[in-house]
Amino acid sequence: MxxxxxxxxxxxxxxxxxxxxxAMKLVAAAKLRKSQQQLVKTRPYSEELNRAISILMRRGLINDHPLFKERENRHVCYVLVTADRGLCGSFNANLIRSAVLELEKYLPVKPCLMTIGRKGYDYFRRREYPIAANYMDFFNRLNISQAEKIAGRMIKRYLDGDVDRVYVVYNEFRTIVQQKIVVKQFLPIVMEPFEEPEPSGMLFQPHPQKILNRLLPKSIYFTLYRMLLESATAEYGARMTAMExxxxxxxxxxxxxxxxxxxxxxxxxxxxxxxxxxxxxxxxx
Structure with a gap:
């Protein structure tokens, strides 16, 4: 005794x-509040950007664009977004489990894998799974320029023909106590057209094709940035709940x-x- x-x-x-x-709960709560505010601010920009591209879609400008063109699905790449740290409940474990299930669909072939976040990288490195690229230790200073760097590498691999399709596996923020694992096709781009009618008399200056060439990279960068922001917000919520x-x-x-x-x-x-x-x-x- x-x-x-x-x-x-x-x-x-x-x-x-x-x-x-x-103390960790208080820190997570402060980061969650800040991240939620950033997430809310991204919505209007994202909606207007997609609306502009949707209008260009109706004019048939994207039919031959390489980033929209479907190819035979021979080489697939998955981008797994996890946290850099633990102590956030089953946040990382659920993401890794979903990524493993996705990768197993293509066995015995091993699809290309890129990891964002230390936990995902550590898991697959220990199992000697080939990792094409990894990015760590930047969620505390997450910004659009980081998303541009990562998305730019994905675009290059896609345009060079190294991969035919790119998926992102990440946690979507729902509420403080709820996250949803999402496996979303990143490339080729899949745009859901807006149902609202195109404003009459709309003029494009310069040429619509030039506008599209300028908007597409911004749309891709911003889409990945929003995914990373969703994941970071969900992580802070999970950590706050776990610490409570x-x-x-x-x-x-x-x-x-x-x-x-x-x-x-x-x-x-x-x-x-x-x-x-x-x-x-x-x-x-």
Whole structure:
């Protein structure tokens, strides 16, 4: 049975851990709030960008564009977006499991794999799976220029014919306690046309084809940026929830340890009193 000193040390240890989990929850909550605000701000730009491209689609300008053209699906590439750190519940494990299931569809061929985030990279590196590219340690300073760099590499591999299709596996933010794993085709581009009618008398200056050539890269970069932002927001929500649960569990553990300590202390005092009374009786006898 544990001694009173060992129980006191255990209580102090759990309290120390609880302080850490509470601090991590506060940090995650602050990052979540900031990331949510950024996510909301991206929506109007994303909608207007897609609307402009949709109007150009109706004019038949994208039919022969290489980034829209479907090819025989011989070489597939998956881009897995995980977190750089753990302590966020099953966030990373669920993403990796989904990526493994996707890759297994093409066995015995091993599809191309790119990883964004340390956890996904570490998992596949330990299993000696070939990784075409990996990007880590930038979610705390996530910006559009990072998305441009990664998306530019995907576009180059696609246009060079190294891959025929690119999918992104990431977590979409729903609520603080809910994320949805999404496997989305990134290349070739799949645009859902807007149902609203094209404004009458719309003129394009310069030529619509030049506008399309300018808008497409921006659309691709921004689409990936939004995916990364969704994933980061979902990660902060998952970490905040996990740390809140850990703090609550620590509180219950501390309560149980204090009860156990009090019972052990009471038993020790009772034992000492019994020994004293027994000794006194022996002296009188």
């Amino acid at each position: 544990a001694t009173l000193r060992e129980i006191r040390q255990r209580i102090a240890s759990v309290k120390s851990t609880q302080q850490i989990t509470r 649960l850990a703090s609550d569990n620590a509180e219950e553990m501390i309560h149980d340890l204090i009860l156990f300590y009090n019972k052990a202390r009471q038993a020790a005092i009772t034992k000492e009193l019994s020994e004293i009374v027994g000794g006194a009786e022996a002296l009188r006898g």
